Amino acid sequence: MERMMHARPLPARRAHPLRIALIGCGPRGLAAAEMALDQMPSCRITIFDPSATPAAGPNYAPEESPHCLLNLRAEEVTLPFPERISFSDWIAQTSAPGPTAEDYPPRRRMGQYLQARFTALQQAHPGAIRHHRQIATNATRDAAGWWIETHAGAYGPYDELVLTMGQPVTRADPTWASWRAQAAACGALMATAYPGHALQRKARGWAGKTVALRGLGLAALDVVALLTLGQGGQMAGGRYLRSGREPARILPFSLDGVPPLPKPARTLQPRFALRDAETAQLHAAIARALTLDPDAAMDDIAQALEAPARRISGAAPTDWLRIERDSPGAQDAGRTPRDILREGIEMAAGCRPAGVGYCIGQIWRSLQPALRRSFLTADSRPDTRAAVLAFDRGLKRLTYGPPLGSARLLLALVQDGLVQLTLADDPAIRLTAQGWALDRDTQATVMIDAVLPPPRLDRIDDPLITALLREGGLREAPATGGIDVDATGCAAPGLTVLGRMTEGRSIAADSLLDCYGAMTRAWAERLALPPAQPRPAAENQHA
Incomplete structure (x- = not known):
C-alpha cells in the first residue's frame, strides 16, 4: 500500500479509543503517557523506544554513575499526580543512609523513580501501554492513520503521532567533525560526556594524560567529577585528595572560561x-x-x-x-x-x-x-x-547552577592544579601530531565534548524527523530554527512534537520540570476534546 504524507484526510475519531504512537520515552514521554491516560483513560499508547528502561531516558539512566547529580533538590522536584508518591518521599522510603530530601540526589535515582512511576501507570491502566524496543525510522499516513516503520516492520494505524525523543540524533558540528577525522592519525582520543558511566570507565586509562573538556556548563561539572571522584579521589576539609588515577590535568574551556555559579544553600x-x-x-x-x-x-x-x-x-x-x-x-x-x-x-x-x-x-x-x-x-x-x-x-x-558541593569540588581542583579553567574558541584550537594545542604551551591528548547541540533542524540527522521534514509534516520555527508548533505542540494535524526541539514556541524546555509542563498538559487536553466521527479499529503489524 502506498502511504504518502497528507495523501488523504485524517482518520475520523468516534467509535474506538484514541490510538497514540509515542516516539521516545524518557521523562517527557512518561509525562505525555500519564497526562493522556489521566484525560482519556480509554486511550491506547504504543511506545517506540529501544531502551530497556522506559521513562528514565539516557539522562537519568538507572546505570548512570552516582557522581552525576541532579541540579534540583529532591523536594524541588514537584511533578503532577503526587498521589503516586512524590520524589522526596520516594527517596526517603527507598534510601539506606545516603541521599536525603536535603541533598541533590544522583540522577540515576531520578531514573529509578521515573521507572517506578511508569510501572505504577501500567498497573493502573492494564493493557493501555505497549512498548516496542525499536527505533522508528519513518512515519507515513493513509486513510486509516499513521504507520510507524522500524527495521522490524510497520506498525499501526495510529490516530496521533507524538515525538518525545529529547535530543534527536544530531550531526557533529564542523569543528568536532574535523577533529574526529584527524584524531585517529595522531593517536588522539575523543569522547562525549554521556553516558557518564561509560566515560568513567574509559577514564581509567587516562592517568597522567592531559584532558581537554569542551564546554563549561553543568555537563562539564559532571565530567570533572567522573574524572576525579570517579577515579577514587576524595574531598576532605575543603581540599581534594588525589588517588593517583586521575588525569595529570583537566582543561575545561569555553569562550569566557567561567563555569555556572552554584545555587544558594x-x-x-x-x-x-x-x-x-x-x-x-x-x-x-x-x-x-x-x-x-x-x-x-x-x-x-x-x-x-x-x-x-x-x-x-x-x-x-x-x-x-x-x-x-x-x-x-x-x-x-x-x-x-x-x-x-x-x-x-x-x-x-x-x-x-x-x-x-x-x-x-x-x-x-x-x-x-x-x-x-x-x-x-x-x-x-x-x-x-x-x-x-x-x-x-x-x-x-x-x-541553572550546580549544587554547591559540585562547585566546591571544582574550586578545590583548580586550587590543587589538577583543573585549569581555560578561555578558548573552538576554531582557535589546532589538532597537531602531539594532540590539541589550546595555546602555545598547552597540549591535550584527550578531548571530551560536553556541549549540548542546539535544537536546530539543520543539525538533525534522525531518520524519522528527516522523513517528516521531507514530506512536509514538520516546518522550521522562524525564531530558532527548531520545529514550528502551536501552544499544544501541534506541528500538523495528528502530529505533535514535545520537548527541546520546540524552542521558540517553548522556552527552557531542557528542564525536567518542563517535561510535565504546560505544553504537555495542553496536548493531552486537546486530544480529550470531543471527537467528530468514528475511527477504524485494531492495531496491526506488517512485517
Missing part, C-alpha cells in the same frame, strides 16, 4: 524570595513584554527586574542589566574565572553578600514557570521571542 533561599506584589508585577511584565517589539520587550523586563533586584542586593542593577542584554557575562570582564567561581561559592554559602547578578539569577529562576506559560500562549513576533530566548540563555549561568 538551602538556608539562604528565603533571602531571594519575591514579595507577592513583586511576583505579580513581574508576571504581568513578562506577559506584556511578549506582545511588544524586541527592544521594548527587553526594556519592560529589565525595568520590572530592577526594583526586586535592588531590594535583595542593596545595589543599583541598571548598568548590570543593560550590559547583560547586549553581552551576557561581560560585567565580569577583567576578572579571572577562578575569582568568579570562588566569589560565587561564597555568595551561595552566605559568606559574601550576594551581588546584583547573582540576585537577578535567583529572581529569574523563580519566574521560570510564569515565563514558560506566557511564552507558550503569547502571540509574539519571532524576533521578540528570539530576544527573550537569548536573555534567558545568557542567564542560565546564574539560574
